[in-house]
Amino acid sequence: MAVIEVRGLTKRYGELTAVEDLTFTAEAGRVLGFLGPNGAGKTTTLRMLMGLVTPTSGRATVDGVAVRDLPEPVRAVGAVLSTGAFHPRRTGRGHLRVLAAMASLPAERVDEVLELVGLTDAADRRASGYSLGMQQRLGLAAALLGDPRVLVLDEPANGLDPDGIRWLRGFLRHLAAEGRTVLVSSHVLAEVESTVDDIVVIRSGRLVAQGPLADLVRAPETVVTVRTPQAGRLVPLLATAGAMATSPAEDRIEVRGLSQEAVAEAAAAAGIPLYALGSSTASLEDLFFSLVSEHGTTRTGDPR
Template sequence: MPAIQITGLRKSYGGFDAVRDVDLTVEPGRVVGLLGPNGAGKTTTLHVLLGLAAPTAGQALVQGRRHGDLDDPARTVGALLDAGGLHPGRTGRDHLRILTLAAGLPAGRVDDVLEIVGMTPAADRRVRTYSLGMRQRLGLAAALLGDPGVLVLDEPANGLDPAGMRWLREMLRSFADGGGAVLLASHVLAEVTQVADDVVVLGQGRVITAGPLDELVRDASLEDVYLDLTATTAGVR
């Protein structure tokens, strides 16, 4: 069973199709990059997958189920959406403690995930003092709390420096090599080509092209396809 299976997904807002006819599969052990210009429908797709928005048509399943039907969502899928929802006056550690309590996870996971994302030294500082990259690492720590087999990440490399980028790449690689599945949305081609095994290119809500990264780079010259897409559609609708 695929870890993530999206079929015929459409999401409209007042007659406007933010996403249309999207098919996408993430098998265990794979990192799939959802690449598209601003406004292409990446975040909308992830929102439907995570049960934050209802599909207009089609479906988006995690481990064969809609997110809302999962027995134990926190242990099944970890998500990083945007790092904006953090309480500025709380410490990073407290933020993770609250999430751990809410999800019924063992308290010891907090230290584990802080260590994994390299945030142990800053764990007791207030979030308001964090840099963008540190917030992003905290968000990744939160996604890892339930030790899930599936990660859904929206623009995870935002704000990461080159060392942070390399760390993210290696972390996702070892996660996938251990049988995990990753769906990562980004508007930055280089981020996707650095970490993804498979790529789905989204433009104006539709799948423009999809396949294994090496094939797309070789056969379609992914860079040209993406440059054309960003130039001609200008993404934002």
């Protein structure tokens, strides 16, 4: 069952299109990784979902209802879209008590969420003295105050140390196991590789990949590496043959979409000498960067 639904979502600022015709869903009991490079439109999309930005067209809903129209939004959706959103003179506990009172939530819930995010020992310190990682935890505690069914988190690992990142991964998996829907944005796929069930990848505000992570990476991509003194001649020949060829150095080419044998045959037919020829399987991170590069193509996994 789709809990979060984004349909044809578009946002334009004058001549700039930040998000264009974006469609995806997030389901209960699963963690969705919302991925893309910096400036891809992730934060704008999340702000439209939370009702903080008005779409130019399209809809973003939770259980079929826009967040701003939910009768008790704090009990339905918790979000962390920025850090540092607190009064600098308040303690972490004081900040959460104010939010709980504003939402008519029981005061005892404050201590519960402080314990959940590991901030009990720092609860009576001023939040302005928290590290960035502690501020991230405080934001997550605030998002959990209403015990929401849906969590929307924008770059939640920013500022966390390695132990904090490992804790966050386990915590998000635990939340999903409870049947909640967790949407996590990130600009680095490796950061969420061991956490997410599904991914949505956008580039320049448009969808380039979506589906279960396991389906999208089931067949790892093979990269053929070539060393030749005539890389400038070989790259366009390989592109004509249907490959995606890039030249990260004057005498080196990386080729996707053609076998090692096909590359060798194309070079031989053109009389281009090869100094070295090899291949390797691309990592998950390599696949992500190939998707968000200028030459990436749209991929979809099995829809759920």
